[in-house]
Amino acid sequence: MFLHGTSRINEAGHLEIGGCDVTELKAEYGTPLYIMDEQLIRRRAREYVDAFTASGLGFQVAYASKAFSVMAMCRIADEEGLSLDVVSDGELYTALQAGFPAERIHFHGNNKTPDEIEMAISAGIGCFVVDNLVELRLLQAIAAGKGASVKILLRVTPGVEAHAHHAYASTGQTDSKFGFDIGNGSAFEAVRLASDQANLQLLGVHSHIGSQIFETEGFQLAVERIAEFTRKVKEELNIDFPVVNLGGGFGIRYVDGDTPLAVSEYVAAITDAVKTHFAGISDKLPEIWVEPGRSIVGDAGTTLYTVGTSKEIPGVRKYVAVDGGMTDNPRPALYESKYEAMLANRAKEANEEAVSIAGKCCESGDMLIWDVELPKVESGDLLAVACTGAYNYSMASNYNRIRRPAVVFVQNGHSDLVVRRESHQDIIANDVVPQRIAKQPVTK
Numbered sequence: 001m002f003l004h005g006t007s008r009i010n011e012a013g014h015l016e017i018g019g020c021d022v023t024e025l026k027a028e029y030g031t032p033l034y035i036m037d038e039q040l041i042r043r044r045a046r047e048y049v050d051a052f053t054a055s056g057l058g059f060q061v062a063y064a065s066k067a068f069s070v071m072a073m074c075r076i077a078d079e080e081g082l083s084l085d086v087v088s089d090g091e092l093y094t095a096l097q098a099g100f101p102a103e104r105i106h107f108h109g110n111n112k113t114p115d116e117i118e119m120a121i122s123a124g125i126g127c128f129v130v131d132n133l134v135e136l137r138l139l140q141a142i143a144a145g146k147g148a149s150v151k152i153l154l155r156v157t158p159g160v161e162a163h164a165h166h167a168y169a170s171t172g173q174t175d176s177k178f179g180f181d182i183g184n185g186s187a188f189e190a191v192r193l194a195s196d197q198a199n200l201q202l203l204g205v206h207s208h209i210g211s212q213i214f215e216t217e218g219f220q221l222a223v224e225r226i227a228e229f230t231r232k233v234k235e236e237l238n239i240d241f242p243v244v245n246l247g248g249g250f251g252i253r254y255v256d257g258d259t260p261l262a263v264s265e266y267v268a269a270i271t272d273a274v275k276t277h278f279a280g281i282s283d284k285l286p287e288i289w290v291e292p293g294r295s296i297v298g299d300a301g302t303t304l305y306t307v308g309t310s311k312e313i314p315g316v317r318k319y320v321a322v323d324g325g326m327t328d329n330p331r332p333a334l335y336e337s338k339y340e341a342m343l344a345n346r347a348k349e350a351n352e353e354a355v356s357i358a359g360k361c362c363e364s365g366d367m368l369i370w371d372v373e374l375p376k377v378e379s380g381d382l383l384a385v386a387c388t389g390a391y392n393y394s395m396a397s398n399y400n401r402i403r404r405p406a407v408v409f410v411q412n413g414h415s416d417l418v419v420r421r422e423s424h425q426d427i428i429a430n431d432v433v434p435q436r437i438a439k440q441p442v443t444k
């Protein structure tokens with residue numbers, strides 16, 4: 001397994017992350033356990049900020065909190081000077097409760113409810129990324145009712161098909177549930193309409209072309225198309241766009257063979273393209289906003305499991321089951337995502353067998369990894385799965401009424417609990433049994 005960030009194998013032959021031996025983390029917190037390498041999260045955030053600073057352009061790096069939205073993560077994003085994307089009232093509430101500055105929060109999504117819009121305007125968030133005409137009218141009406149002036153970007157599809165890891169992760173093409181299409185003229189009409197709304201202040205457009213992208217071409221092409229569009233808007237409507245938001249989607253290394261670029265390379269490609277294609281449209285180059293999610297937190301996460309049962313089917317394969325599965329990591333079932341793993345308590349031992357890692361849910365599809373080489377696996381061993389920091393905890397469920405795991409941040413030999421493990425009480429906390437079917441006390 002590739003060792004990310006501060007991960008290393010210590011003298012005892014145990015995996016160590018942030019200076020913490022995972023066998024000790026298991027003793028303290030139990031398994032399954034999400035372990036987040038805080039130093040690596042901060043390093044990724046700084047790579048973005050440093051690369052944009054070097055470009056000389058104005059910028060905001062908005063962490064897409066859907067990748068991993070918990071209050072402690074909002075604190076780190078704030079400390080590192082990032083902005084924050086939210087997509088629901090729940091993510092907004094999390095950020096506000098964490099004390100994240102409202103003016104650096106951007107609200108996304110293709111179906112924001114009136115309640116969500118009210119809540120976000122009242123909180124004074126920095127920007128709405130408007131997805132469609134229904135939302136545009138709703139937002140204007142609610143803003144007018146509150147006497148507020150609201151900053152907006154319009155989400156557009158530039159007609160770029162990014163080479164994302166899965167079709168469900170491509171969003172920049174014409175046939176997408178998200179945004180106004182540039183190619184068919186609906187984006188232009190939306191700009192005309194938006195610029196006429198008394199309570200909306202149009203800052204520019206937003207595009208997000210996909211996720212887990214390993215090349216720069218898609219981003220460069222999106223910049224080119226948006227610049228052409230911006231030029232047309234300037235020439236025909238005399239409207240300036242002070243901001244261009246290019247979304248997220250920067251790839252990370254999950255397994256051997258993944259070839260992401262360095263953060264600095266993605267950023268340089270984008271800022272160079274902006275300098276080239278936006279030159280001369282307005283007096284000033286636009287401020288660049290990006291929205292990395294996965295590439296901020298993905299490789300900082302490791303999930304630690306305890307091995308339970310195993311089953312060998314002669315001539316076919318050996319299944320090894322762990323104490324979690326699709327409830328803490330639904331990505332293999334959703335996207336056929338690939339992961340690497342190691343025996344974290346016997347990390348120096350040579351691999352001896354290829355096994356397949358099964359979860360404990362009642363689904364044949366609940367498989368975390370097919371065919372991974374490991375030392376001879378025993379019940380009670382610790383299995384570490386790398387690169388689970390993004391879209392794991394945030395997509396976790398209580399299927400089979402399995403309790404969601406704890407999350408810890410580790411750094412410099414210290415661990416801090418940032419999400420506690422759910423209790424049995426948590427599992428039934430929202431259940432209500434109507435009186436007419438309640439179990440009656442036995443009377444004699």
Ligand SMILES: *Cc1c(COP(=O)(O)O)cnc(C)c1O
Pocket residue numbers: 064066067085108208210211212247248249250291292293294295390
């Ligand atoms: C999901 C999403 C992101 C983050 O994508 P990553 O692949 O995690 O970087 C950014 N912007 C928007 C609009 C998104 O939907």
